[in-house]
């Protein structure tokens with residue numbers, strides 16, 4: 759009897775497929791949990807000192823690391839950073855302090871309440887490389 763005959767590559771494929779489907783279901787569940795009903799606000803900051811896309815990236819990365827921050831947009835041409843966050847966890851002052859620690863000057867322009875929905879386009883725009 760040939761021992762390899764009892765091993766079917768198809769059964770392995772089925773296991774891998776089930777694992778993939780399982781991972782996908784898990785990922786979509788966590789994505790749903792992440793957009794749970796938390797009252798979010800969006801603040802616009804005037805940021806001086808950013809000169810290129812790399813500056814934007816470091817502002818975005820730094821602010822995104824703050825607990826409660828959901829989304830960050832930064833533009834060196836508009837000298838602006840737009841941050842969506844959970845106001846119970848982080849304050850505009852803490853965001854200003856984080857930006858200023860990088861060597862830029864930041865000032866709160868306005869704050870508005872927003873929905874708990876995050877935009878996929880915003881996430882894609884964040885995947886930009888440094889200069």
Ligand SMILES: [Cu+2]
Nearest residue numbers: 809810812813
């Ligand atoms: Cu730069």
